[in-house]
Amino acid sequence: MYIRTTEVRGDPAKIDDGLTLVREELFPAVSAMDGCVGMSMLYDRQTGRCVTTTAWSSEDAMQASAAAVRPLRDRAERTLGATSGRYVHQWEVAVMHRDHATPDGACARLTWLSGDPSKVDDTIDMYRMVILPQIQGLSGFCSASLMVDRETGRVVGTAAFNSREDIEASREISAGIRERVVRELGATVDDVEEMEIGFAHLHVPEMA
Known part of the structure; x- marks a missing residue:
């Protein structure tokens, strides 16, 4: 995908x-x-x-x-x-997991990282085995995905939550997860954004 x-x-x-x-x-x-x-x-x-x-x-x-x-x-x-x-970019979907559909008022945190292209598979493995289990245990969790650009080593992880309150409550744990990724994979955090989900009709199948 x-x-x-x-x-x-x-x-x-x-x-x-x-x-x-x-x-x-x-x-x-x-x-x-x-x-x-x-x-x-x-x-x-x-x-x-x-x-x-x-x-x-x-x-x-x-x-x-x-x-x-x-x-x-x-x-x-x-x-x-x-x-x-505009900035247009193309990605491979590496991980997609949904707990439930996003309700009205849902928000998402996007984390943009840059790293060594040779470590993209390591990043995917870490996301599946370490990061995703922690994220999906957070209050209000809806879904999470990881998209990768194998040529440049860039990745973007997205975690969706039921509400603004839920995403705010998850900030501290999410910051700790980012620190681990940076430390273990030598990645650079390019940006972290919290955005409202205005339209959500991505029908990408489960890829966890």
């Missing part, structure tokens, strides 16, 4: 317009493309930053969709009043 993420910073006042566009127009259009298995949108109302994700059954399907997706991405940026250039 493969994922394409698009990161933009828009006008916070236009977040709801962007969500409406995703729900009513972009999701139906992308879902009709061969190999698409879902879409999601996360956002930060304070900064206007949005991360939109599409999931694909194969790398070939993801690559074949590039031209058709581009005008949809342009429209989304205009609707959101994007104030900076």
